[in-house]
Structures are given as C-alpha cells and as structure tokens.
Amino acid sequence: MSTLRLREVYPRLARTIADLLLADPLAATVDDLPFLGPCTCSAGCANLLTAPPGSASPLPMTLLRDGKAVLTLSLDPSGTAIRDIEVLDAAVLG
Numbered sequence: 001m002s003t004l005r006l007r008e009v010y011p012r013l014a015r016t017i018a019d020l021l022l023a024d025p026l027a028a029t030v031d032d033l034p035f036l037g038p039c040t041c042s043a044g045c046a047n048l049l050t051a052p053p054g055s056a057s058p059l060p061m062t063l064l065r066d067g068k069a070v071l072t073l074s075l076d077p078s079g080t081a082i083r084d085i086e087v088l089d090a091a092v093l094g
C-alpha cells in the first residue's frame, strides 16, 4: 500500500483544492489525503484516488474557478472525506 500523499505527487492540485474549498472543513483534510493512484475502473476513467477503489459515494462536489468547473470531488457518505478526485481541467495538475 502506498504511503504517498496527494500533496507530494500533485502539490499544485492539492493547493488548488484547498483554495477552492475556502472555509469548507474539507479544506483542512487536503494536506493529509493519501494518494492511491489513478482509478482503474475503466479505460477512460482518469480519477485520482484518495481512498481505496469503490469507497467513493455518489456525493459529488464540483469546484469552480473563475466560474468554470475544474474539479469534481467524490465524498464519503458522511460528506466529511474526499475519496476521489475527477480532474476536469488538466491545468490544475500543474
């Protein structure tokens, strides 16, 4: 099991997520998010996993930058943890 953190692999992405979450309590969780690699559910899926595959609930949270959707976060059922990240705008990866 990887012990990498998202902010070590994609520092710009992690910073962007925290910035766009503003005062949302989820912002405080970004620094400690693990990075478990890209999702392998299908050939076309480019989601980044921050929890084991299959643990994301259908609770999406889309983040906007300058009015444009750049990221969609999948949260756990309680809405308090980010389980995977769909990158809609590759510019946020840096």
Ligand SMILES: [Zn+2]
Residues within 6 Å of the ligand: 039, 040, 041, 042, 045, 046, 047
């Ligand atoms: Zn997937």
